[in-house]
Amino acid sequence: MTSRAALPRPEAPTAPPPGGAAIEVRDLVKRFGADGPPALDHIATWIAPGTITGLVGPDGAGKTTLLRTLAGLLAPTSGTVRILGQDPMAKGSLREQIGYMPQKFGLYEDLSVQENLDLYADLRNVLGDARRKSFEQMLAFTDLARFTDRLAGRLSGGMKQKLGLACSLLGSPQVLLLDEPGVGVDPISRRELWRMVRELARGGMTILWSTAYLDEAELCDDVRLMNGGCILAAGTPQALMGAMQGRSLHLTRLSAPRRDVLQRALRAPEVLDGVIQGDQVRLVLRDAGQRPDLGPIQAGPEAVLVEVAPRLEDAFISLLGGGPGGDSPLAGVTREVELHLDLDPQAVIEARELTKRFGDFTATDAVSFRVPKGEVFGLLGPNGAGKSTTFKMECGLLKPTLGQALVMGIDLKTSPSAARQRLGYMAQKFSLYTQLTARENLEFFSGVYGLRGDAQRLKIQEMIEAFDLGPWLSRRTLDLPLGLKQRLALACALMHEPEILFLDEPTSGVDPITRREFWTHINALAQKGVTIMVTTHFMDEAEYCDRIGLIYRGRLIALGTPDQLKRSTRTPECPDPSMEDAFIHLIQAFQAQLDEVVP
Amino acid sequence: MKALSARRLRALCLKEAYQIIRDPSSILVAFVMPVVLLFVFGYAINLDSSSLRLGLVMEDQGPAAVQFEQTLKASGNFVVEAGPSKAALLERMAHGRLRGVVVVRGDFGARLAQGQGGAAIQVLTDGSEPNTASFVGSYVEGLWQTWQQQRGQNLARHERPMIEVQSRAWFNPSTVSRNFLVPGSIAVVMTIIGALLTSLVVAREWERGTMEALLATPVTKAEMLLSKILPYYALGMVAMALCLLVAVVLMDVPFRGSLLALFVLSSLFLGCALGNGLFLSTVMKNQFNAASAALVSAFLPSMMLSGFVFEISSMPTALRALTYLIPARYFAGSLQTLFQAGTLVPLLAANALGLALLTVLWLGLTAMKTGRTLE
Amino acid sequence: MLHRLLRLIRKELQVILGDPKTRVLLIMPVLLQTLIFSFAATLEVRHATLAIFDLDGGKASADLQQRLSRTPTFARLLPVHSEGEVQSVMDHQEALVLLRIPQDFSRRLAEGRPAPLQLLIDGRRSNSAQIAMGDVSRVIQAYTVERGVRPASHLVLRNLYNPNLNSKWHVLPSLVALITTIGCLTVTALSVAREREEGTFDQLLVSPLTPAYIMAGKAVPGILVALVQGAIIVSMAVFGFGIPFSGSLPLLLVGLICYGLSLAGVGLFISSISSTQQQAFLGVFAFMAPAVNLSGYVAPIENMPLFFPGARLHEPPYLLHQHRQGRLPEELWFPGRPARPRSAAPHLLRHPLPGPLHVPSPHRLTGPLPTGAAEGRLMERRSSKG
Structure with a gap:
């Protein structure tokens, strides 16, 4: 607590900068329902024009609520909001000055890229020459010119994000509000997005960017750190880091x-x-x-x-x-994994020339790797590169066109049920039954894996204690905070004490503290000999892996420990590459090779 | 900022149109299902029985009885199945193979000759389907009278009852049930397009998160509402034209009214149905719940309470009062008039007034519930 | 594996019953529909208006009108005074049926000569109008008999199983089939689509459950929903509406389970070809709307052209219908119940359909009349003058 006092406090809202603030918030309170807890609790801050401001905070801190209030989508319970000196709730031309990109990008998936752009251009009154020019600019900017006829629903995550940004940028708004644009997007796309936003800020646009990625926030001019509906700290990243x-x-x-x-x-x-x-x-x-x-x-x-x-x-x-x-309290309740004697402990998970074709398109092209017992193996790759396809074949959700996906030496194609009993799976977005209570989810997943009677009760009790789910048991899963959903999803996947665990983007959209907690559990499992395969867009997460397979264009283009990969991309300009640098470098190098072969 | 910008409205309508065209399920519901339903009501639901299976036990083989048998067989209303005994045929009826059994007693001819009115023909029907049982009863009775009359003429006896009823149908002279079922079913089809399809559209925007993006643009409430109404109105009108074409050209249902009147009434009806669907969608913000509610509050009443199959006057008072709130009541009645009778202005005007009031009610409620914020 | 299946079924029920909105949507419509439709879905005619154009004004005419006013079919008699009024009354649906009593009606009757009466029915609502006309004819026939004219033979009409042809006895058992169709189809078709949208379907697929188990886990809750809804309607029918149930309860149960199973099959198929809940819902609807109408509930199946019953073989309501014919569920209600002969006297015969008294054949209406309505009216005017 002492350290907190040493940090710069939010500046007094009564003293806006000489040029006036682009966004000014005074004593803002927002409650949902008459006597609900405040989602925003007496927020006071201002944001200078022409800056990029990062809005960071754990889940449920109130970031989305604040952005929606600024966009005029929610009426404040009390306090005032001024954007460019105007009230966003008032009728007026302010809406044309604000660009807002919601979490789901707000795209119509059954409309093409061009149709989406046309729609938002018409809605934002972008006409004539200005329209033609801004389309040209946006398509060049986002590199979507080749895909104008493609339906938005068929775009990859990164492309959707860029299109969403392009749509919110039409009409050159002076204030841009971005709600977690980086979730589920690969580092290359995120870097491009950053480049685009930086360019916009240089042109005088004020940008407020909410994010769960602290490395992104580090690049901002200014940061607001939120927790529990309050602004905990404000200042430049440098000032915050200086402390x-x-x-x-x-x-x-x-x-x-x-x-x-x-x-x-x-x-x-x-x-x-x-x-x-x-x-x-x-x-x-x-x-x-x-x-x-x-x-x-x-x-x-x-x-x-x-x-x-x-x-x-x-x-x-x-x-x-x-x-x-x-x-991790999990360590106490997890048995040491003992593999069958005739099983090769070097190949608990194995891909042999794994290939998947969808029509003419080869999603995965002859990928081979072996994962030994107790290893955490990460699959990385840009959106749409074939990472998910490989992952899905390995856990039996997709049938390979050619090659074999072996789990404990068992081909999932031939005897799926026997192998499945021994693997645990945690899907993207923590696929739980949201209508069920936490306890009912635990009961269901343990039951489906054959646990019953006393054994089931005991196991459920162990999990409740290990993951500290006690107070939440009778709550509907839908109403649980994101971090708890993640804990519950992991508990459900571990009920039957699997020897292999598959994790598909397990911490997407989750704040750093919850992420750490999650990896504490994963580490405990790996120490007990559980073999773990994980896909991620998160470079921090990649660092936790023992080895990483980098998939691009359906092929496994690099395989090694995180440090091996980093070392392999060391160059004079970049003597100490980060994981993200390594990722981007390897992909660009491979692309360059491809371009040479097929000019 | 203007409350209504033609450009923004056009853009939103265009978007809605693309979404309709690209979703196979909305095409299925808007174009394929109407035709299927029309054919179902036009051909499959035939309230004029024509091939009911009837069992016949002839215990008497006298000339009078044989003549009655011939009358039955020649009528074309029944597929007559002769059986050895009443018990055997009743057994068949219990298994649902026959709709009715007619028994001509052994003493039929003798009693008839006595002329004391003691000659009896027994008709046993399967009452488990009362409507069909009624058909069977009354058709046999009609045939019995035919037979009696023929006998009267043949034997030149004074057996003619003193009151002769001559009946004739005002409109639809051939009293083909298709002629009133098809126009009525058009009302059902329009309800489906108007209420069921639109109940999904606003809720879909909420579920997919596009509503949030739309609300952040300069779009006004009026534009938002109109952009949901106009494309589905157009869709409904196209479906209406399709129904009209199918009914008149393929199914030979006469159309005697004016197209203008049809246009006005259809527009008003679509206004109600669209308002109803949009209201549910706006309030529920969830596709499944909105569609279920539309099914219960719009589709089923349009089948059951519109008077198109089941007579409204026969219902208990409370239900009759309820039907005044069902737009299909006014529309089905108008359609039946337009198709078979012509443009009867006072009648249609009264229906139009009912529809207009309901339109104002539903659209007004929807406008009240449509907000510019996320709450 | 049985235990896992039970767990799967239990989860599905928890999902259905855990959400208060879904709970309401599964039970409330059943109660409402049972109440409303059992009263609404009747082909009987009650409280209709009969217009009387009395040109006679004699005693016989008055007697007849008095008797007509006592039938439950007509709530009121509407006197009409001119040909113009006849047209306007019929045009504007002020009356379903119009009885025209010619000038010399009473005189002819007194003289023992055949006296004609004319009935005009509204062809826009030809079914109801014909039913009403049947009722008018019955009153007239009764009046004839009262006046001492007896035909040489008579018909004895008995309706087995449902002696009074009470339409509720038919509607309520049919509702068991109709309402469970909606419930079971939506539950099965939408549950898979929902799991797919939420991503939990993958979770099931990586579990040791085989596809057969997953399907069974989806089908059984649908069947259970059908059973519960069916039980509610049956209870309401027996205890609320006093409809006799005289068949075998276990047999009804078996029938409902079989029916539920076939519905669940259709529901699962729809869910397998739809990618979103919206598509699943519209798919269910597109199947259900024709299926319900083709079930033989509104009109007898043998009246349908061959094409339709053939197509219908694939549809569950047909299955139910077959059951019904083979004593399920409707025959379950009635067989064995002593069918009381209503009366031997011909004047009490139940006679709800055309049953024109002196019509050569029930098709007479089709014969002599011109097709155009305008012409029809013209004819009418001419004949009234003549």
């Missing part, structure tokens, strides 16, 4: 397994937060002066602590009071 100076460390040159090291490091009272970063463990201290004793961490004889530059995420976690601990 963390000296508290971010790398624990490097480990000889013990990094997962174990992280677990032990998080037990140290001096450590506020920690994550795995490739071969290293990244720690954030409670106090710059107090380093943890390396003895109990048992990182190995050569292990050292090296100070590194703080990240915005460190400040975020610190402001929210630190991350979760490194011990």
Whole structure:
């Protein structure tokens, strides 16, 4: 709590900048229902024109509500909102000055790209020459010119996002509100989006960008950190990160397994937060002066602590009071996985020349890999590159055209039921039965996997305790916060003590604290010998993986540990590439190769 | 900012039109189902029985009885099946193979000769389907009278009852049930397009998140509402033309009214149906619930309470009062008049007034419930 | 595996019953429809208006009108005074049937000469009008008999199973079939579409459950919904409306289960070809609307052209209908019930359809009349003058 006081407080709303604020909010309160809890609790802030402001905060912090109130989609319960000096609820021409992109992009999926653009151009009164020009500009800008006839529903996630942005940009609004545009989008698309937004800001547009990705927020001019309907901190990322100076460390040159090291490091009272970063463990201290004793961490004889530059995420976690601990209660209730003797422990999951064709289109092209017992194997790749297809074949949801998808040596094509009993699956967006209560979901998934009677009751009780679901058991899953849904989904997938766990974008849209908690559980499972295969767009998450397979254009173009991949892309211009740099570099290099062969 | 911009409205309507065209299920409901339903009502639902299976037990083989048998067989109303005994045929009727059994007693000829009125023909019908049972009873009775008359003429006896009823139908002289079922079913089809299809459209925008994007643009409430009404109005009118064509050209149902009157009444009716569907959609914000509610509140009443199959005057008072709220009541009646009678202005005007009031009610409610915010 | 199947079924029921809105949507319409349709869906004619154009004004005419006014068919008699009024009354649907009593009616009757009466029926509503006309004819025939004229032979008409031809006895059992069709189809067709939209279907597919189990898990709740809805309607029919149930209850249950199974099959098929809930719903509707009308509930199946009953073989209501014919559920209600002969006297014969008294054949109406309505009116005017 002491650290929080050291951070810059939100500036007084009574003192807008000399040129006037683009967005000004005073004492804003928003409640849903007459006596519901406040979704926005006395918010006061202003945003300077021509800046990019990041709006960050955990799930349910009130980011979407604030953006909707600014867009005039929700009426404030009390307080005032002024955009360009006008009230967004009042009738007037203000709407033409505001561009708003909702979370689902607001596209009509059964309309083509051009039809979507036409619709929004007409609605935003963009006509004549201006219209022709802005279409040209937008299509070039978003690189969608080749796809104008394609239905929006058939676009990849990244393309949808760009089209959504293009539609909200028509008519050159002065204020642009973006609600989590980066969710479910690959790093390449996110980088392009960032480039586009940066260009717009240079032209004088004011941009408010809500995001769960702290690395994105780090690039903003200004940041507002929200929690529980309040603005917790405001200021430039640099100012926020500056307060963390000296508290971010790398624990490097480990000889013990990094997962174990992280677990032990998080037990140290001096450590506020920690994550795995490739071969290293990244720690954030409670106090710059107090380093943890390396003895109990048992990182190995050569292990050292090296100070590194703080990240915005460190400040975020610190402001929210630190991350979760490194011990997962799951460890206590998970059995050590013992594989059948005649099974090769080096190939618990195996893809042999896995190929899938949809008509003429080859989604996955002769992909082969083997995942040993207890490994966390990540599948990465841009949207639409064949990552999901490969993943789905491996867990038996799609039948391969050619090749074999083996799980524990069993071909899912021939004896699916036997193999399925031994694998756990957590779908994208935590596919739970939203109409059922948490307990009913647990009962259903355990029952479907054959648990019954006392064994079932016991297992459910264990899971309730391990995931701390007690207070939520009789709530409908629909009404649960996102983080709890994720916990519940993981609990459901683990009921039958699977030896293999498939995770499809498990932390998409989830805030960093919930993400850490999730990976604590995954680490515990891996330590018990559970083999885990995960797809992700999240580079942080990729760092947790033991090995990564990068899929592009249906092919496995790189395979190795995160550090191997990073090292392979080291160049003079970029001597210490991040995971994201490596990702983009590898894909661009492969594309360049393709272009050479087929000019 | 203007409350209504022609350009924005056109853009929204165009969008709605693309969505209709590209969704196979809306095409199915708007064009294929009307034709199927029309044929079902035109041909499959035949209230004029023509081939009911009737069992006949002839215990008497005298000339009078044989003459009666011939009358029955020649009528064309029944497929007559002769049986050895009453018990055997009743067994067949219990299994649903026969709709009725006629028994001519052994002493029929003898009693007839006595002339005391004691000669009896027994008719047993399957009462489990009362309507069909009535058909059977009355047709046999009609044939019995025919036979009696023929006998009277043949034998030159004074057996003619003293009152002769001559009946004639005012309009639809051939009293073909298709001629009133088909126009009535057009009302049902229009209800489906108007209420059921539109009950999905606003809810769909909420569910898919496009409503949020629309509301953030300068679109006004009037434009939003009109853009939902106009395309479906056009769709309804096209379906109406299709129905008219099918009814008149393929099914030989006469159309005697004026097209203008049909146009006005259809427009008013579509106004009600669209208003009803949009209201449900706006209030529910959920496709499944809105469509279910439309099914119960619009489609089923249009079948049951519009007077198109079941006579409104026969219903209990409370239900009769309820029918005044059912737009199909006014529309089905108008259609039956337009098709078979012609443009009878006072009658149609009264119906038009009813429809106009309901239109104002539903559209007004919808406009009240349509807001410019997400709450 | 049986345990897993039970778990799957239980989950499905929890989903259906857990949502208060769905619960309401499954039960409320059943109650409402049963109440409304059992009263509305009748082909009987009651409370109609009979217009009387009395040119005679004699005693016989008055007697006849008095008797007509006592039938439940007509709530009121509307006196008409001119040919012009005849036209306007018929045109504007002020009366369903118009009885024209010629000038010399009473005189002819007194003289023992045949006295003609003319009945005009509204052809726009030809079915109801013909039913009403039958009732008028019956009154007239009764009046004739009262005046001492007896035909040499008579008909004895008995309606088995439902002696008074009470239409509720028919409608309510039929509603069991109609309403369960809607319930069962929507539950099965939409549940798969919903799981697909929410992504939980994948979750089921990666579980050890085989497709057969997943399908069974979807079908059984649909059948259960059909059973519960059926039970509600049967109870309302027996206890609320006092309709006798004289068949075998287990047999009804078996029939309902078979019917539910076939509906669930159709529902699952629809869900397999639709990608969204909207498509599933419209698919259910597109199937249901014709199916219900072809079930033989409104009109007898043998009246349909061959094409339709043939097509209908694939549709569940047909199945039910077959059951009904084979004593399910309707015959279950009535067989074995002693059918009371109503009366041997011909003047009490039930006679609800055309039954024109002196018409050579029931088709007489088709014969001599011109087709155009205008011409019809012209004819009418001419004949009244003549």
